[in-house]
Amino acid sequence: MRKRTKTKPVFIGGVQIGGQDAVVLQSMTTTKTEHIDETLEEIHRLATLGAEIVRLAIVDGSDAAAIKELKTKTTVPLVADIHFDYRLAIQAVDAGIDKLRINPGNIGSPEHVKAVVDACKARRVPIRIGVNAGSLAPDLLDKHGRTAKAMVESAKRHVAMLEAENFTDIIISLKASDVALTVASYRLAANTFPYPLHLGLTEAGPVTSGAIKSAMAMSPLLMEGIGDTIRVSVSGERAEELRIAKTILANTSLYEQSNLIACPTCGRLSYDMMTLLAKVEAYLDANPTTLSVAVMGCAVNGPGEAKDADIGIAGGREEGLLFAKGRVVKKVPQAELFEAFVAQINAMIQEK
Numbered sequence: 341m342r343k344r345t346k347t348k349p350v351f352i353g354g355v356q357i358g359g360q361d362a363v364v365l366q367s368m369t370t371t372k373t374e375h376i377d378e379t380l381e382e383i384h385r386l387a388t389l390g391a392e393i394v395r396l397a398i399v400d401g402s403d404a405a406a407i408k409e410l411k412t413k414t415t416v417p418l419v420a421d422i423h424f425d426y427r428l429a430i431q432a433v434d435a436g437i438d439k440l441r442i443n444p445g446n447i448g449s450p451e452h453v454k455a456v457v458d459a460c461k462a463r464r465v466p467i468r469i470g471v472n473a474g475s476l477a478p479d480l481l482d483k484h485g486r487t488a489k490a491m492v493e494s495a496k497r498h499v500a501m502l503e504a505e506n507f508t509d510i511i512i513s514l515k516a517s518d519v520a521l522t523v524a525s526y527r528l529a530a531n532t533f534p535y536p537l538h539l540g541l542t543e544a545g546p547v548t549s550g551a552i553k554s555a556m557a558m559s560p561l562l563m564e565g566i567g568d569t570i571r572v573s574v575s576g577e578r579a580e581e582l583r584i585a586k587t588i589l590a591n592t593s594l595y596e597q598s599n600l601i602a603c604p605t606c607g608r609l610s611y612d613m614m615t616l617l618a619k620v621e622a623y624l625d626a627n628p629t630t631l632s633v634a635v636m637g638c639a640v641n642g643p644g645e646a647k648d649a650d651i652g653i654a655g656g657r658e659e660g661l662l663f664a665k666g667r668v669v670k671k672v673p674q675a676e677l678f679e680a681f682v683a684q685i686n687a688m689i690q691e692k
């Protein structure tokens with residue numbers, strides 16, 4: 341596990357953020373939170389895909405009221421994402437939420453801040469301050485422009501309001517859609533605050549460009565030891581977000597997962613490899629392992645090209661091959677390849 345910059349440990353339910361080398365993976369639901377069954381289903385789907393913490397949009401009193409029932413039906417730590425309304429924040433804390441995402445500078449008078457902090461203190465609920473490059477205060481923009489300095493100064497203002505109330509269970513995010521600004525802001529924040537940092541790039545875009553931008557921003561930070569929890573946000577399926585986040589963490593030595601290898605295909609391909617690849621990828625999402633898995637396009641070159649994979653499959657016109665460590669284990673009728681793969685990988689996992 342790669343060593344991380346020392347930060348204050350903060351607890352979200354039973355999950356620790358900061359003060360350790362592990363980086364916590366999180367995600368956010370897309371449902372209207374008051375729709376309990378749908379929200380619960382999504383929370384559990386995200387948890388199955390690797391999310392250790394799940395954030396909910398709390399838009400109104402009905403959403404806040406739903407937290408109580410949700411908490412009785414899941415053990416996944418939940419975060420309430422609230423803008424501006426301090427009463428919703430208190431309602432969420434009273435309903436049992438595990439963490440708030442709210443900016444104290446946006447909730448009105450010092451009395452409002454005190455009321456939220458008192459509620460959080462009573463239940464040991466941490467607060468994430470989320471600075472966004474798109475909504476910096478005009479005076480900070482005038483003084484510093486849209487820069488890392490302005491981002492960190494903005495965070496300092498919110499932090500000071502919480503510290504004035506003796507509240508230090510704080511996590512900070514500084515999100516921008518610009519890669520360079522994101523990296524510079526987090527580097528400066530890591531040198532400024534003792535608190536854990538939530539890494540993220542906001543409005544990263546569609547899946548492919550969003551994945552690239554997220555990896556460009558988060559990888560250098562993670563390799564420098566900066567970042568205690570991450571959320572990748574792209575305009576696409578939540579499963580894609582978590583897959584991208586896990587891949588970034590795995591490639592910065594912060595997460596162990598299977599390595600899925602697939603050939604780029606060529607004129608020798610004579611079966612629907614992409615459908616098989618999607619099924620294998622979904623299977624590995626739902627059944628995490630650290631084995632390396634290869635899905636190859638042809639039986640002639642596939643096993644040789646994927647010789648280091650623990651387990652592989654290569655399709656053909658009528659039958660395909662199941663192979664391990666580059667050696668053919670057996671021939672399988674084309675239609676039964678996926679089932680044969682599942683049986684083989686389960687046997688290998690049990691052996692491990």
Ligand code: SF4
Nearest residue numbers: 603605606637638641
């Ligand atoms: S494994 Fe076969 S289909 Fe895939 S790139 Fe290599 S030769 Fe082409």
